Amino acid sequence: MFVFAKKADLAQHLTQIGTTKKTIGLVxxxxxxxxxxxxxxxxxxxxxxxxxxxxxxxxxxxxxxEDLEKYPRHVDLDIEKVRTVSEDIIIFAPTVDDIYEGNTTSSPFEYDGLEFQMEGAHRPGHFDGVGTIVKKLFEIVMPTNAYFGEKDFQQLQIVKKLVEKYHIPVTVVGCPIHREANGLAMSSRNERLSTEAREEASLIYKILLEAKQKFSTQSANEVSDYVIRTFAKHPAFQLEYFEIADEATLITAKRKSSDKKYRGFIAVYINNIRLIDNIALN
Structure with a gap:
């Protein structure tokens, strides 16, 4: 298994193994x-x-x-987990200085309005940072395909727009959300939850499933009101937002249209730990 901490070393290795005639997947x-x-x-x-x-x-x-400081980091354990999938996977674990070359700032990006919805509205500059690092990784690895989970569905749409607007020759592949046994969407932040909070957090998916069921017979506003009222009954949670949006534009739905796909998006805090999730509604 090859592990690289410097982008120059990774690029040299990829050149040596003749990637121009091979397909490369990036995760x-x-x-x-x-x-x-x-x-x-x-x-x-x-x-x-x-x-x-x-x-x-x-x-x-x-x-x-504080979120950056507390984000879980254990590269050695991650390497062992990667090994369980395949010994042939190449690991790129760079430092901040190697990636940003002493200038740790993001570049501005426009995503045709996708960046102003939900996460973008509540986390200013977040998608500039996402675009900056993803574009850098694409330039370093030059993948054929890149794989992203649908738990961060807005991010998935943002990356697809990035590829489209900047004419980057990579296929972006969205993959289904993986959930814990209780329905909680798998997330690195789940590690910060206590055992009790982790079990309580199963409520998020239960409410999303209820919202999906109600969406078939009720308006978007009625479903949103239901979610807000339900979380208000559970003081362990602080609901940041629940939005029903068009999957393509991420614009909040005012009224349902039979020719559009809708998704419910949620961000909620439990014990000051922020969790996000989403669900296809139709």
Whole structure:
């Protein structure tokens, strides 16, 4: 297994193994790997001749310094988890200085309005940071395919728009959300939850399932009101937002249209730990 901490060393290795005639899959992560990440790796390995995983906590996509500081980091354990999928996966675990070359700032990006919805509205600058690191990784690895989980569905749409607007020759592949046995969407942040909070957090998916059921017979506003009222009854949670949005534009739905796909998006705090999730509604 090859592990690289410098982008120059990774680029040299990829050149040496002759990647111009091979397909490359890239799985960008911030580490603290879980089964969802490993499923992305498995899919990449099955569809490409070479798979690269990046493990990098990107500081420019955090607008909360405490969240950045507390984000779980354990690269050695992550490497062992990658090994369970395949010994042939290439690991890229760079430092901040190697990626940003002493200038740890993000570049501005426009995503045709996708960046102003939900996460963008509540985390200013977040998607500039996402665009900055993803574009850098694409330039370093030059993948054929890149794999992202649908738990961060807005991010998935943002990356697809990035590829489209900047004419980057990569296919962005969205992969299903992996959930824990109680329905909680797998996330690296789940590690910060106590056992009790982790079980309580199963409420998020239960309410999303209820919202999906109600969406078939009720208006978007009625479903949103239901979610808000339900969380208000559970003081352990602080609901930041629940939005029903058009999957393509991410614009909040005012009224339902039969020719559009809708998704419910949620961000909620439990014990000051922020969790996000989403569900297809039709």
């Amino acid at each position: 960008p992560t911030m580490g603290a790997l879980h089964q969802g990440h490993l499923s992305l790796l498995s899919k990449s390995c099955s569809e490409n001749q070479i798979t690269v995983i990046s493990i990098f906590v990107n500081p420019t996509q955090f607008n909360n310094a």
